[in-house]
Amino acid sequence: MGAIKKIALAYSGGLDTSIIIQWLKENYDNAEVIAICTNVGQDEDWDAVEQKALNAGASKYYLGDLREELASDYIFPMVRAGAVYEGQYMLGTSIARPFQAKYQVDIALAEGCDALCHGCTGKGNDQVRFELTYKALAPHLKVIAPWRIWDIKSREDAIDFAESRNINLGEISKKNIYSRDWNIWHMSHEGGILEDAWNRPEESMFRLTKSPKEAPDKETEVIIDFEKGFPVGLNGQKMNAFDMMKQLNKIASENGVGRVDIVETRLVGMKSRGIYETPGGTLLHTAMRDLEMFTINNDALHLKQKMSYDYADLVYAGKWYTTARYALEEMMKKITEYTTGSVKLCVYKGNAWVIGRKSPYALYLEDLASFGPSDYNQKDAEGFINLYGLSTGVTAMVHKDLEDGSGQAVEMKQMAASFHDK
């Protein structure tokens, strides 16, 4: 397998990446393996993770604290863009991967590695997301994806491999029903009984959010402040991105907000069922969707809303560091230049309703919209409708032969005349 000497491994501390260290050394002529961890908000005993990496044979261990930047530079732009994959999935895993892979590439380049390795399986989306980032940031480095190469075909095989090499797996056991991903934005659950798409997830599966049924029986009001499409404050208090996420997650989780159960379309074509908990994210999206309707005019808003699907597709595909995403980002930034203001939400037993919004740049003018007297000229509407509907009327005249009430054919000329005359 060539002259690979130093490998940068995206290390999680889990079963797969632990045995990968050993497997790499066995298969790449005892190459050096650097274990690279990223703290993206998951709960973890980081000292134990480091110990596990070194025990498993890593020559070096890195831990990147990506939390603040993940929120401010990845998640918030995505919220601004309104990106929700297939209208349902809030892209919790997708948004973290490019940043995690970028951190790995940065270390790899600094350390002079000649290969990048990840522990994603050959069926999922994450392999694509990691490797597209590798291609974008270090296309000259080799890529090793053990799950697509080795003979280990299941969790059980992996544990057998570990045991045969005396790798200490700590509390990892053969029984791990769900495949999970966790960061400051979300937690996902796949596998187990979820594989039958008709099965309802068990309450015990959820980790972040309280069941709506056990949430408090009282409403909580939350006010989120935005500047230029970015969240900047909560209930009147300015805060940085990571703190914002923590606070919002706390409020939403406590009130059972943010669960979805979907069957999405993976990049590699197949459908896949997943349960997602995105508590704070649900509040952010709800608020931002409202504020954009309040502050962006129709052409720009409708353009933005359609393009948010393209943006979501790019994020889902791991195409963060690509021309298309950069270009959509510029567009979104410009469109939300005046999306500054506050949205008031009411959170209650699984629900998050918008109940008010205000902005110095509100395009909603009470005077224009109200039913009472105003200086809006209602007569303008007649001209507007006549021209706005002109093509509809002309098309109708041209496409069909109309009759008047008496069964008499209406002549084109006569139609045209009354048409203009109105």
Add this chain to the structure above:
Amino acid sequence: MGAIKKIALAYSGGLDTSIIIQWLKENYDNAEVIAICTNVGQDEDWDAVEQKALNAGASKYYLGDLREELASDYIFPMVRAGAVYEGQYMLGTSIARPFQAKYQVDIALAEGCDALCHGCTGKGNDQVRFELTYKALAPHLKVIAPWRIWDIKSREDAIDFAESRNINLGEISKKNIYSRDWNIWHMSHEGGILEDAWNRPEESMFRLTKSPKEAPDKETEVIIDFEKGFPVGLNGQKMNAFDMMKQLNKIASENGVGRVDIVETRLVGMKSRGIYETPGGTLLHTAMRDLEMFTINNDALHLKQKMSYDYADLVYAGKWYTTARYALEEMMKKITEYTTGSVKLCVYKGNAWVIGRKSPYALYLEDLASFGPSDYNQKDAEGFINLYGLSTGVTAMVHKDLEDGSGQAVEMKQMAASFHDK
């Protein structure tokens, strides 16, 4: 104002259209006015409405029962298409107007009328929707829109007019805080304290849905069956469209489901705040969105989801009877040809979650998606990613001068080589 002799009036029984009858007679040389009512599912004492119309001077009265067709031929296609205006408004008023206007035109043609009249104000969307339908179906008839012509500028003026002509307004009074629209799909509320967009709607304003806080503290499961993208059964029982809507409305309303508070962009450009109750509709949309993800492949699904915005824009604009809507309908129909199956919802205190789905045409194959062994060939993924990411890698190589770990420039040729070699 010409030789108008017989006018078909879209009559609601409310204040505006009642005084319009008299106003038309006064201003169009005692022309005959035919009052045309439509039952679209609102609660109404229809005998009283008829009496009111005749009292006000109508020569004839028609009442069309549009309920079943409104559900089956207008609402269901719209749900199939996934049309939600600006991602938030379920188009409750918009979807009824073209059908109501079509019924009016049908009568007008049968009766040999020479003009069509409606009671919409000059600031709103409904005038556009009515008149675009007129243009599409009877472009040779004249259109009269009194609110854009007369001197009556407010509700108070209208009542004064009625009193000066001794028109009996029944229970209509000067105090009518909210402007409302009601049919089998929804009820809308505008005006009053809502005009300040920061104000939360009062609980007393809602008419269809119970407050989530007062909804039962237990979950209700609902199973909706679809055939080719259309709802056909509820909890295992086949039913027609109107009954389906009634049942779904009952369940959802009882459980506080279906309220939204939004500031939308009107056709005539201004922003407008509205509160909508769409109880059963919320269940239908939720279920249909899920089933389409389960049964439609990625290209077609993503195409459909983006086009649903165009479909929604057309419905909102009253462009139901136009080439563009007809064409999108054909597209939506084809895409949902196999969207047959059942979706299981859990309804609870304002929430409606999908908790399971099944279909004879599920594109979700447990075997393909699962984490255990299968005959999916993981090695395919390597080739896929290499080509799927080829342009990302080539772009990266071309756009930047990369360095390897040692600060050495990476030659293009070397990059290209390792790129292919991977």
Add this chain to the structure above:
Amino acid sequence: MGAIKKIALAYSGGLDTSIIIQWLKENYDNAEVIAICTNVGQDEDWDAVEQKALNAGASKYYLGDLREELASDYIFPMVRAGAVYEGQYMLGTSIARPFQAKYQVDIALAEGCDALCHGCTGKGNDQVRFELTYKALAPHLKVIAPWRIWDIKSREDAIDFAESRNINLGEISKKNIYSRDWNIWHMSHEGGILEDAWNRPEESMFRLTKSPKEAPDKETEVIIDFEKGFPVGLNGQKMNAFDMMKQLNKIASENGVGRVDIVETRLVGMKSRGIYETPGGTLLHTAMRDLEMFTINNDALHLKQKMSYDYADLVYAGKWYTTARYALEEMMKKITEYTTGSVKLCVYKGNAWVIGRKSPYALYLEDLASFGPSDYNQKDAEGFINLYGLSTGVTAMVHKDLEDGSGQAVEMKQMAASFHDK
């Protein structure tokens, strides 16, 4: 390589597919190979092709005459849709592949074959187009793509293989500068000096079209008649699809019309330079684009024009037999329901200009558009502009602080007032 017994081979009579027959027999345990040819309009000595196939070891030979159907069922819908890949490539190869593959699959199923084989290389688009059709029509059959498997890496290797097996290659020689594809719609040229994208193609490379410089120095008028978006007649004479293509090709080729030189993006990500001759097709597209502007109203036309890119992408990708293409077809069919009429072209030394058009369903009404007096009410325009531009004005007022001439700040209220007042 398993128990493959009978292979359906897409046979062209060229070098590659000739040696494939022998290679298949050697590598699949002397499996039976059925050679399947398709006449899509290329010039060929079909008897010689048959002889070559049987000489090379095929057990059976089929020749499908696909010309009329290729034109009527594939090319004409594509022209109706306005599909041109990346705005430049008229999809000449792409449109034929699905039909050729379908013919092959039909024979394979009728003959009880257990595998499908094609001779496309592993770098191009055609492998994708063939195999996507296989997957769509016979996903249970195995696929053999020798170029991705064998050790033959070049034209020279292939000839060596043939010589070592005594396969008679007729006039095929090692020197074949360009890679070409030819059917009734187009001829493509790749390779040779074209690989340097700065090189101009040599005149001697072209095969279908006369050089514009050698074309007659006089104009030729051509009138093409369409019904519902499909070409049906030429210069007043009804004709079937294949005859239409023949006639149009003759006129256009004679006059040097239809050459393009482009660098397109292949499905597998890389850019590729090609020269295309699409003589008759250029006339058809030019005429159809004009007639659609004449007969389709703005909403539908603009929808169609944007969707034509999606349609083109699907054709380019070989996704002819997919839900998305079927759905777009329904849309295009509906939109062009009244695209009936005639377009007059002037053809001259490489040019094809539209110089007139007429239709019973023209949406162009002289009276409406002319500059002289008419019954169009110019005053409508004021109302139209006021509302059409309302959001632009409101946005301007909200986004900036304006000054009047004297350097005085203009108050929002004052702006709003004059705004409405206009």
Add this chain to the structure above:
Amino acid sequence: MGAIKKIALAYSGGLDTSIIIQWLKENYDNAEVIAICTNVGQDEDWDAVEQKALNAGASKYYLGDLREELASDYIFPMVRAGAVYEGQYMLGTSIARPFQAKYQVDIALAEGCDALCHGCTGKGNDQVRFELTYKALAPHLKVIAPWRIWDIKSREDAIDFAESRNINLGEISKKNIYSRDWNIWHMSHEGGILEDAWNRPEESMFRLTKSPKEAPDKETEVIIDFEKGFPVGLNGQKMNAFDMMKQLNKIASENGVGRVDIVETRLVGMKSRGIYETPGGTLLHTAMRDLEMFTINNDALHLKQKMSYDYADLVYAGKWYTTARYALEEMMKKITEYTTGSVKLCVYKGNAWVIGRKSPYALYLEDLASFGPSDYNQKDAEGFINLYGLSTGVTAMVHKDLEDGSGQAVEMKQMAASFHDK
């Protein structure tokens, strides 16, 4: 008509705007009228124009030389964006109006005017473009559009008005067959015999371009250099935007390049027939379209191409100074960040062909695309196709019951097995 005291008039020197000065004074209580002219590249005796304005009663005259900026800040971004309305009209009039109106507004604000006036008719697009710019830049100023107000209904009426007031019209006569617009980008022709859409334009109508039949019978090569999507040099010589346009117009006009004959959809709904000469612009668009295919990767290129329709719609509508256009501009700018290089065109008797292109950022790599040996791994293609086509195959299996050759039903399980197995 209120207290309007000082009016800024967009003055052309033509018949309409000459009588407007007098008409304004008569109808607005002898208000002061400032005549504002713009040089956008049309041929004009500017001294005579000034004299005419002052003779007609203008209190002041301004002449703005907008040529360089029109090219660099309006036309070039539009070319970069690839904006061509309805795929045919190169937006020659549309692109100039916002800048002309902006110049008018700037003077109006500096002079302390209280109203803006233009001489566009009530049927066309230009009134919309002028007034949308007014709304965007000075929403507090009043707008006067005499053609929508006065009783003058034709050219003849206008001349009568002028004669009755002794306004010296110079060489303007009643006979002016075509309505024309001219600037450095194009000249348009409407009216006269063109109103019958079947009539071919007379050769004598054209003003900018030589007839292809009278163009030289020899090819001319032109090389255009671009930087970041903007034209910067011609045949190796750097030049500013206006000089570039002049040079390109000269070459193209001399060779009969740039005529189109179309029926477009006006903003106010009706269809309208126009003939356009856009000589240099045709060269620029042709070259830029080619270079973008050469330097932009597939995702970004396809995104750009679809969005160019939206950009064109905004320009056509006069929505230059709107959020949506600003946002698309940012997108286009980002996408073309590396669209730097040269395109070689051959111009000959009406034709403009690309015959070569080069770029330091070419994404076309000879090595990757060529047919000879390279280090591209053809085996990747198999994996790519299997996953790229996975959903097509799964959909086929799920949607239909297939038969094998013998008429036996193929079991789903069997299909799936061979599917994966391939």
